[in-house]
Amino acid sequence: MAWCVTSKRGLAVAPILLIGMFMAIGLFPVTTAQSLPPVAEAGPDQTVCLGDFITLNGTASTDDVAIVNYTWTFSYGGLNRTLTGPVNSTFKSSLLGAFVITLNVTDDEGNYDTDTVTITILERPTNILKEYWWGFVIIGVLASLIAFVYLLINGYITFVSEVTREKSRLLVKRSIGLTRELMKNKMGAAGIIILVFFGLLAILGPTLAPYKIDATQEGPFAMLQKPSSDHWMGTSSTGFDIFSELLYGARISIIVGVFSAIIASILGAVIGLYSGFVGGWKDEVIMRINDVILSIPWLVLMILVAAMLGEITLSAIILIIGLTGWSGTARLVRAQVMSLRERQYIERARAIGSGDWHIISKHILPNSFPLVFANTILTVAVSILAEATLSFLKMRPMGTVTWGTMLSYASEASAFHVGLHWWIVAPGLCIVSLVLGFTLLGHALDEITNPRLRRR
Amino acid sequence: MPGHSLRRVLLKRSINVCITIFGIITINFLLIHAMPGDPILNMVPRDPKLDPAVKQDLIDKFDLNASLPERYVAYLYNTFTGNWGTSYMQSHRQVIDIISEDLRWTLLLVGTSTVFTLLLGMAVGAYGAYRRGGAFDMSSTAISLFFYGMPIFWFAILLQMLFNSYPLGMDWWPQLPTGSYFDTKTYGTEFRWEWDIVVSVLQHLILPAATLSIGSLAGVSLVMRSSLLDVMTEDYIMTARAKGLTDLQVLRWHALPNGMTPMIALIALSIAFVISGAYQVEYIFNYPGIGYTTLNAIWDLDFPILQFVVIVGGVAVVIANFVADLLLIYIDPRIKIA
Numbered sequence: 001m002a003w004c005v006t007s008k009r010g011l012a013v014a015p016i017l018l019i020g021m022f023m024a025i026g027l028f029p030v031t032t033a034q035s036l037p038p039v040a041e042a043g044p045d046q047t048v049c050l051g052d053f054i055t056l057n058g059t060a061s062t063d064d065v066a067i068v069n070y071t072w073t074f075s076y077g078g079l080n081r082t083l084t085g086p087v088n089s090t091f092k093s094s095l096l097g098a099f100v101i102t103l104n105v106t107d108d109e110g111n112y113d114t115d116t117v118t119i120t121i122l123e124r125p126t127n128i129l130k131e132y133w134w135g136f137v138i139i140g141v142l143a144s145l146i147a148f149v150y151l152l153i154n155g156y157i158t159f160v161s162e163v164t165r166e167k168s169r170l171l172v173k174r175s176i177g178l179t180r181e182l183m184k185n186k187m188g189a190a191g192i193i194i195l196v197f198f199g200l201l202a203i204l205g206p207t208l209a210p211y212k213i214d215a216t217q218e219g220p221f222a223m224l225q226k227p228s229s230d231h232w233m234g235t236s237s238t239g240f241d242i243f244s245e246l247l248y249g250a251r252i253s254i255i256v257g258v259f260s261a262i263i264a265s266i267l268g269a270v271i272g273l274y275s276g277f278v279g280g281w282k283d284e285v286i287m288r289i290n291d292v293i294l295s296i297p298w299l300v301l302m303i304l305v306a307a308m309l310g311e312i313t314l315s316a317i318i319l320i321i322g323l324t325g326w327s328g329t330a331r332l333v334r335a336q337v338m339s340l341r342e343r344q345y346i347e348r349a350r351a352i353g354s355g356d357w358h359i360i361s362k363h364i365l366p367n368s369f370p371l372v373f374a375n376t377i378l379t380v381a382v383s384i385l386a387e388a389t390l391s392f393l394k395m396r397p398m399g400t401v402t403w404g405t406m407l408s409y410a411s412e413a414s415a416f417h418v419g420l421h422w423w424i425v426a427p428g429l430c431i432v433s434l435v436l437g438f439t440l441l442g443h444a445l446d447e448i449t450n451p452r453l454r455r456r
Numbered sequence: 457m458p459g460h461s462l463r464r465v466l467l468k469r470s471i472n473v474c475i476t477i478f479g480i481i482t483i484n485f486l487l488i489h490a491m492p493g494d495p496i497l498n499m500v501p502r503d504p505k506l507d508p509a510v511k512q513d514l515i516d517k518f519d520l521n522a523s524l525p526e527r528y529v530a531y532l533y534n535t536f537t538g539n540w541g542t543s544y545m546q547s548h549r550q551v552i553d554i555i556s557e558d559l560r561w562t563l564l565l566v567g568t569s570t571v572f573t574l575l576l577g578m579a580v581g582a583y584g585a586y587r588r589g590g591a592f593d594m595s596s597t598a599i600s601l602f603f604y605g606m607p608i609f610w611f612a613i614l615l616q617m618l619f620n621s622y623p624l625g626m627d628w629w630p631q632l633p634t635g636s637y638f639d640t641k642t643y644g645t646e647f648r649w650e651w652d653i654v655v656s657v658l659q660h661l662i663l664p665a666a667t668l669s670i671g672s673l674a675g676v677s678l679v680m681r682s683s684l685l686d687v688m689t690e691d692y693i694m695t696a697r698a699k700g701l702t703d704l705q706v707l708r709w710h711a712l713p714n715g716m717t718p719m720i721a722l723i724a725l726s727i728a729f730v731i732s733g734a735y736q737v738e739y740i741f742n743y744p745g746i747g748y749t750t751l752n753a754i755w756d757l758d759f760p761i762l763q764f765v766v767i768v769g770g771v772a773v774v775i776a777n778f779v780a781d782l783l784l785i786y787i788d789p790r791i792k793i794a
Contacts, residue, residue: 288472292479295773299732300750300766304487307754381605388607389736393751407610411740416617424617428610435605 038067042103042115049122055090056117060105071104097121135203181448188444194437198430202251209244216399226419233422236406237413242423249403249427253434256318256402257384263322264383265376268329273368275330276337277360287334293327299389306395314397317390321383329375336368370449377442381435388431403427465785473778480770485531488759488766489524535767541760545753551760554749555768561637562745566734568661569668573730574723577673581680582715586707588685596677604674609736612667616740619663633660635742664741668733675726676719683718687711717788724780728773 041059048054060067099119106112153169182188206212210232211220218239225235233242275286293301301324309316340346340363349359391397391404392411406427415423534540540551580600584593603611619632638647638656647653687693688711696710735747742748746765753761 288475288479291472291476291774292483292770295476295480295728295770295777296483296766297728297731297735297769297773299735300769303751303754304484304491304766308487308490310491385605385607389609389732392607392609393736393739394755404607407607407613411609411613416613416621424610424613428607428614431610432602432606436601439601439605 038105038107038111038113040103040105040113040115042101042117045118045120047120047122052121053090054119054121056101056103058103058105058115060103060113067105067107069106071106073102073104075100075102178448182441182444185444185448187440188448191437191440191442191444194433195441198250198254198434198437201247202254205247205250209241209247211241211244213240213244213248213401215240215401227422233426234420236423237409240401242406242420242426245401245406246403246426246430248401249406249430250434252314252397252400252402253384253387253404253431256314256321256387256397257380257434257438260318260321260325260383260387261376261379263318264325264379265329265372267322268326269333269368269372271326272330272333273337273360273364276334277341277356277364279338283334286330290327290330293324294331298324298386302386302390303393303395306390312395312397314400317387317395317397320390321386325379325383325386329372329379332375333368333372336371337364340364340367370445374442374445374449377438377445381438381442384431384435384438403431462785466782469778469781473774476774477771480774481532481535481767484763484766484770485528488763489527491757491759531763535764540764543761544758545756545761551764554761555746555764558744558746558749558765559768561743562734562738562747564657564661565664565668565737565743565745566730569665569672570730572665572669573672573676576669577676578680578719580673581677582684582707582712584677585681585684585688585711585715586703588688593681597681600674600677602674603670604678606671607736608667608671608733609740611671612664612737612740615663615667632663634663636660637744660743664737664743667741668730668737671733671737672726672730675729676722679722680715680719684711684715687715690714717784720780720783720787724777727776731769731773 039061041061043057043059046054056072058070058072060070097120099121100116101119102114102116104112104114149168149172153165153172182192221231221235221239221241225231227234231241231243233246236242236245271286271290275283302320305320305324306312306316309320312320346359346363349363354362387402388404388407391402392408394408396405396408404427407424410420410423410427413420413423415421538552540555543549543551543554546554580596584596587593616634619630620634622629633656638653638660643650643653643656647657693706693710696706701709731747734745735751737743738745738747739751746769749761750765752758753765
């Protein structure tokens with residue numbers, strides 16, 4: 001303020017000017033390097049379940065300057081990962097534990113502010129009702145059945161006649177007797193023990209497995225790892241844990257075996273029953289078709305049908321095995337029906353005026369049922385083998401893990417050469433034991449229900 | 457009139473055989489022509505610049521534009537005249553040549569293993585039934601049941617690995633050839649009747665034949681055992697014992713001849729089973745037989761080969777069953793005409 005000093009009059013003006021300057025500074029904001037820092041707000045702490053989406057809903061308030069970037073820094077178990085992006089981001093939680101996430105907001109003058117949010121990811125509580133609803137349905141049906149039978153036997157239900165009650169009491173007595181006899185039979189007992197083991201494995205396998213498997217996607221692990229404490233049997237060429245695959249495979253293998261055997265048996269029983277009962281030219285035609293199907297080796301027939309279908313799903317495999325596997329049962333049932341048809345009691349039934357339907361349902365069906373039942377159990381064994389063989393010959397059901405597909409991939413990756421012996425040995429042993437269980441049970445049932453075999 | 461009825465039975469069976477063979481041919485045609493996929497795409501490279509004339513040439517050559525009934529008639533005619541056409545993939549080769557060459561190797565494999573299976577299986581089953589409930593019976597039944605439920609391809613892989621390495625570092629462990637039909641690197645691909653080549657063929661046969669034999673052994677021994685046990689409870693066995701025959705004499709002269717009837721039926725039935733097994737074994741050991749060719753034909757959509765390969769297999773089964781039926785009628789006069 002040199003001019004103040006030079007002008008005496010100016011001395012009086014100087015304070016006013018100074019006051020004015022201060023006032024001006026105070027009244028009018030002046031942009032300087034020292035503008036206010038932004039305020040980051042990372043949002044509240046959250047606790048979510050594995051697999052849920054996490055929304056990071058950060059906000060940033062600031063004065064007039066623009067915000068240059070938002071940075072989210074994730075720290076998790078000593079690791080830091082930085083993500084630059086929008087202030088609101090959504091993530092899928094895929095790891096368990098606590099994440100400390102820091103939001104860093106920077107404005108274009110280099111001022112920044114940070115705020116921290118903690119997100120805890122917990123194991124999703126298994127919704128038993130949702131995952132095992134079928135188990136509850138089965139238990140419910142069984143419980144109501146048992147309750148019904150109990151009420152029936154003890155006469156609490158009045159609408160059934162004395163005869164029905166007596167009959168059902170006999171049925172229960174007989175099935176208990178059959179079970180007792182099965183357990184006395186060495187083969188039957190061994191079969192039941194094996195099947196109970198695999199049945200439990202089929203129900204609990206996916207829960208017991210150390211890793212989850214979704215065969216419709218790529219596996220999460222490095223391929224073809226040697227066995228280690230993390231992966232007891234190593235990892236497969238598709239990046240899955242082989243031990244987990246083995247546990248998962250039980251369910252599908254049993255489902256395929258049981259359902260295709262049921263289809264084959266029902267088809268075979270109906271066709272054999274019809275053919276044997278009506279006889280004549282209809283029987284001839286059916287038997288010639290049956291001959292053709294029996295003559296083409298089963299494996300070849302299945303491969304041709306599978307090749308015809310093109311893309312193979314699990315239900316396609318079940319249908320292929322079921323629809324090509326009925327001819328043996330049909331022939332067996334036909335022979336049985338033909339021999340039953342000539343029995344005297346059938347003749348008597350006819351003489352007192354019973355119709356065809358009555359004879360079939362009251363005399364022929366009950367007498368051929370044990371045979372069909374034992375045969376169905378044996379067909380389950382054969383169907384499990386058929387599925388394994390088909391899968392091995394590149395007719396694999398899509399998006400599922402069975403022991404057959406495991407063997408197929410193992411052989412394609414030459415598992416022995418890369419040191420993954422379990423990959424071939426374990427699924428094979430599982431198939432053998434499961435088939436053995438069904439075979440033992442089937443033979444034991446045959447022995448018990450077939451009085452001619454019982455004698456020896 | 458026994459002679460008259462026998463002639464009628466034979467006539468009826470022969471007609472049935474013809475109908476069955478005709479049925480196999482028809483079903484086979486239907487199945488193969490219902491398959492998806494265009495064989496032309498497998499034959500020529502997927503090149504848009506490809507001369508359409510070449511494609512048209514192929515279509516004309518294999519008659520791919522004809523309607524289904526037309527193709528069926530042509531197919532029936534060709535089947536019976538032996539004019540089986542040329543393969544789509546190996547275009548210079550006649551299907552009938554390919555199949556007859558494959559058939560040699562398959563017959564060698566199936567024949568060897570069937571002989572071993574029958575001899576061994578019947579011996580094991582008969583001895584088990586003879587000493588019923590003994591240590592041998594129990595262990596052989598358990599082992600048979602184990603092998604009965606075993607996928608043949610799995611057993612093939614295990615054997616292949618076992619004889620292609622030195623397990624537990626045992627350097628005296630024998631090494632066996634695990635692929636192909638003979639040492640084609642040394643002797644060329646053409647088979648000749650030379651000592652070295654025959655030895656090589658036999659060496660290459662060991663593992664596939666062993667797999668197939670052991671895989672189907674269980675069925676034979678189990679049926680043999682149960683059919684003998686069945687026979688042993690008959691009254692005439694008791695009569696034979698009462699006459700003072702020893703156990704072995706009873707087995708040899710009374711039980712075995714009567715226990716053989718189910719075995720003959722089983723042998724015919726097991727032909728189909730052995731063919732299925734041969735498919736898997738040939739695939740794993742790269743043994744160039746019918747099964748190997750069929751699987752490759754399916755993956756390549758090589759219809760001409762596929763058609764006739766299935767027919768040959770089916771007809772073999774039908775004829776085996778027919779022969780078994782005749783044998784049964786001849787052996788067992790009690791058999792009624794179904």
